[in-house]
Amino acid sequence: MHAYLEKVAADHDIMRSIRFGLEVTQARFDEASSEWTAQVISEAGEEETLRAAILISGVGAFNKPRLPDIPGLETFEGPSFHTARYPDEGVSLEGRNVVLIGNGASAMQVAPAIADTVASLTIVQRTPQWAAPFPKFGKSIPEPLRRLLDAVPLYRLWYRIRLSWAFNDKLYEALQQDPAWAGHGRSINPVNDAHRKGLEAYITAELGTATHLLPQVLPDYPPFGKRMLLDNGWFRTLAKENVTLVTGSVVEALPNGVRTQDGTVHNADLLIWATGFDVVNLLAPMRVVGKGGRELHKDWKGDDARAYLGTVVPGYPNFFCLYGPNTQFGHGGSLITVLERQMHYVMSLIRQALSVSAVQVEVREDVHDAYNAQVDATHAGMVWTYPGVETYYKNSKGRVVVNNPFRIIDFWTMTEAADLSEYRLSGCNPLLTAGAA
Incomplete structure (x- = not known):
């Protein structure tokens, strides 16, 4: 993906128009000149004013990590970081006790990737999440299909529109509340209920013999009520012997671990915060x-x-x-x-x-x-x-x-x-x- 972005930038000669390492602190509209002025600051602390007739904000949304205000966090003796600020040089996990706080999209990427390396992995979740099957996760696109997509543009367009329908507007009906539907808070219409039954069966199968986890992992809200996640081995990871799932929240950090709201202390050499974004x-x-x-x-x-x-x-x-x-x-x-x-x-x-x-x-x-x-x-x-x-x-x-x-x-x-x-x-x-x- 990075290579693709660089190629598009090179093909369209836009790198010369991009300045990196600048932060806009303020943008103000000048009514007299009908221009926008932007106050920017460089990584070195140098300030500059830019002017333009048109201002387009492309700053995104999932870029400001949200960290809970946990008492005692400054006393924790090991590494502690948000998933969005994972150390560039990596971090040693071999044989370490790790506490992962959160169970959203970031946590679902981290946990399966590290579970077989760490000595123990404790996952603290507030509420369970729905995750849909992702059977093609990590699989390469077959070379014959690559050649077909390149050689037959019409097939490529059809392939894309088929994916768009299956994963987009086809699901729209499942999002609509039916006032006459007695879903008891667990589903909102017959289509949504069918999704629930299918997802419950999938999750149960993924847990295998660890059926004792079902009360913790099956959501009590309708499918699609939160962001629908794609499973990459999350439920199989929860069933591993060295993985513990805790429902609750972290209320205090200690020098060598964290305390959850039930009063339990969980030992940790390293804390990973998968607590989302503002x-x-x-x-x-x-x-x-x-x-x-x-x-x-x-x-x-x-x-x-x-x-x-x-x-x-x-x-x-x-x-x-x-x-x-x-x-x-x-x-x-x-x-x-x-x-x-x-x-x-x-x-x-x-x-x-x-x-x-x-x-x-x-x-x-x-x-x-x-x-x-x-x-x-x-x-x-x-x-x-x-x-x-x-x-x-x-x-x-x-x-x-x-x-x-x-x-x-x-x-x-x-x-x-x-x-x-x-x-x-x-x-x-x-x-x-x-x-x-």
Whole structure:
């Protein structure tokens, strides 16, 4: 994947346009010049101001590790790190006692990889997770298939669309709450219940004789209520003799271990924190200042981010946010596809704005508000707002700010072409604007 990214950068000669090792601390819109100024700082501490007519945020969301505030952590004598900050030089695990805190996507990658090396592995989970079978994990793509994909573009396109349907919108029906369905909190409709039965059977088979773990590993919430994970040997790892699964949370760190909420002390030579990321505080800690000195994070009340199509916000002209609020698909789909659709939409808007000589383009408040009302209303009937479902998709107010509630094909249609009538334009010819709209 890294080689692919480098090849694309080289093929399109974009490396000369990228500056590495810079952090944007503040971006401010200058209404007089219709430009954005960005305050940046280098790794050496050198400050600089950049100016541009258009500002696009591509900072992502899963990049700010979230570490719990654990009393006594500074007293722990061994290595302690978040999975996102795993030491570049690696770390010695042979014969060591390891405590892994968390059981999400990162933990499911770490545990099977280290279980056969460490002396003991203690995994601390707050709630169990659903994980779907992944039979092709780690397998190479056969050479004949590689040749076929290269030689027959139509087959490659068909192969991709088949994968997209199977893992994307085909699952959309399973996410809808059926008020008449008596799922007792465990499923939300007949399709969702069928997924539950299939996943339960798979998990039971993976545990083998370790059926005593079933009460700890079978979730009591509907499938897809949290991010659906892909299994790479997680349940088989839990069944190993040197692996212990603890349900609860770490409440204290000691020099040679941790204490969980039940009072048990777990010895550890090394702590690995798979505790996720601060996803809901989008763009933080970067400060974004729009028209009239308004600040984006104050408008968003911290973690209540909203944007039209997850991309544009009223009061912030010529500003576009990739992987913005409500752009992640919880029922599948590639994030790269979402980013491509956002950029497709942004380029459609910029081309039209330039065609009428506009210097500022800003989404109307009523368009923005109506879209977000539609987002919330659609979410109200989906699995992530179902009673008892708690996930990082929600902010502190209980609103889903991460996931997009629409079918992928519907969002594709929404982002096919920008409509200038949904925007306020300035510095342009009104006659040209009417024609473009």
